[in-house]
Amino acid sequence: xxxxxxxxxxxxxxxxxxxxxxxxxxxxITVLMSLELIFNAANLNLIAFSDRLGDxxxxxxxxxxxxxxxxxxxxxxxxxxxxERLKRTVNxxxxxxxxx
Amino acid sequence: MGxxxxxxxAIVFYVLAALAVAxxxxxxxxxxxxxxxxxxxxxxxMVAGLFVLRHAEFLAAVQLLVYAGGIMVxxxxxxxxxxxxxxxxxxxxxxxxxxxxxxxxxxLGALVxxxxxxxxxxxxxxxxxxxxxVEHSVMGNTQAVGWVLYRQYLVPFEIVSVVxxxxxxxxxxxxxxxxxxxxxxxxxxx
Numbered sequence: 007x008x009x010x011x012x013x014x015x016x017x018x019x020x021x022x023x024x025x026x027x028x029x030x031x032x033x034x035i036t037v038l039m040s041l042e043l044i045f046n047a048a049n050l051n052l053i054a055f056s057d058r059l060g061d062x063x064x065x066x067x068x069x070x071x072x073x074x075x076x077x078x079x080x081x082x083x084x085x086x087x088x089x090e091r092l093k094r095t096v097n098x099x100x101x102x103x104x105x106x
Numbered sequence: 107m108g109x110x111x112x113x114x115x116a117i118v119f120y121v122l123a124a125l126a127v128a129x130x131x132x133x134x135x136x137x138x139x140x141x142x143x144x145x146x147x148x149x150x151x152m153v154a155g156l157f158v159l160r161h162a163e164f165l166a167a168v169q170l171l172v173y174a175g176g177i178m179v180x181x182x183x184x185x186x187x188x189x190x191x192x193x194x195x196x197x198x199x200x201x202x203x204x205x206x207x208x209x210x211x212x213x214l215g216a217l218v219x220x221x222x223x224x225x226x227x228x229x230x231x232x233x234x235x236x237x238x239x240v241e242h243s244v245m246g247n248t249q250a251v252g253w254v255l256y257r258q259y260l261v262p263f264e265i266v267s268v269v270x271x272x273x274x275x276x277x278x279x280x281x282x283x284x285x286x287x288x289x290x291x292x293x294x295x296x
Contacts, residue, residue, distance in 0.1 A: 008119045009230060013160070014222045016123045020130050020149070022215035027134030029207035030199045035139045035185055039146045042177065043130050046153050049165075057160040058229075060236030062254040065162050065247075069255065072165075072172050073266050077273030079177045083184045084280030090188040091283075099200060 013054030021047035034089065034096045038082045045075040119159055126152035137198040139185050143178065150174045161234040164248040 020043055027040030049068045056064025090096055110117070125148060132145030150173040157166035238244050240253045255263060 007230065008116050008159070011222060012119065012123075013156070015219060016126070016156075018215055018218050018222065019127050022211040023127070023130040023134055025214060026207050026211035029210065030204045031134065032198055032200045033139055035181065035188075036133070036142050036198075039133050039139075039142055039181065042146060042173070043133060043149065046149065046173075049169075050153060050156060053157050053160045053162045053165060056162065057234075057237065058231040060232035062237055062250055063258070065165055065237070065251050066255045066259050068162070068165050069168065069251070070259075070262060070266050072168055073270060076172055076177060077270050079180055080273050080277040081280070083180055084277035086184055086188065088280045096188050 010054045010058040013050055017047040017050040017054070020044075020050070032097050032099060034082075034086050034098055034101075037098065038079065038086075041078065041082070042075060045071060045078075115159060119156070122152045122155045122159070125149075126156070140182070143181050143185060146181075147174060147178050150178065161237045161247065163246075164251045 024040045024043035024047060027043065028037055031037050031040065049071055052064040052068045052071070056062060056068075086096055089101055093100060095101070129145045129147075129149030129152065133142045133149070136142045136145060150169060154166040154169040154174070157163075157169060235244055238247050238250050240249050
């Protein structure tokens with residue numbers, strides 16, 4: 007029997023992987039991908055609790071999270087393009103000064 | 107055969123979960139960003155399958171369309187757009203930070219896992235009918251989600267559309283050729 011606990015543990019694993027990727031990766035693009043992993047973990051949680059409680063609000067909130075994730079991806083990838091144009095790099099440790 | 111039919115949902119869950127975690131590990135370990143993106147695509151597909159197992163069919167379709175269809179194409183476009191030979195040069199990881207980050211991630215996971223496993227989430231839910239009911243009549247998951255979205259969450263829905271508009275304008279401004287930063291002589295020619 008698969009319960010909400012299984013889903014929360016799976017979501018936990020994906021979230022932790024996303025946090026590790028966010029902290030260790032040098033490439034801005036991969037950092038954004040780790041962020042998407044975190045969004046997916048949050049969605050899994052919402053869906054599992056929606057099923058556990060028989061309440062549709064969880065699914066509606068997951069729709070909102072997917073929207074925010076799409077907005078975040080657009081902004082983040084725009085930032086990558088701007089960084090690449092300005093500094094000729096997408097490595098985060100090369101973007102280390104406030105002035106362009 | 108009896109075992110397979112009795113535990114079908116559990117077997118599907120464990121297969122999808124294992125593949126999703128494998129994809130997540132691939133995202134943070136592959137050196138080449140294209141390989142990372144394809145791992146992430148695998149994770150998206152497996153998570154869509156897991157949504158179906160939890161009676162969220164509409165969300166599974168949205169996950170496929172928006173994540174696997176839209177965001178993934180955007181990522182691959184950007185990877186191809188920035189010259190990714192330069193991406194491959196040097197280490198893929200930030201120096202001096204990997205052990206600390208892995209320790210922090212594992213500690214965070216263990217802490218929340220303790221909280222989850224000590225709780226009482228293990229009881230089964232009320233079944234799929236609650237997620238398909240509109241005004242006391244069972245219709246379908248898509249109708250039910252739409253009903254709640256447009257009646258109970260109408261104001262957040264409108265606000266989120268403004269967020270999308272702002273993000274679109276922001277992305278256009280960031281992506282513009284003369285983004286204002288270059289005009290002030292800030293740009294270093296290589």
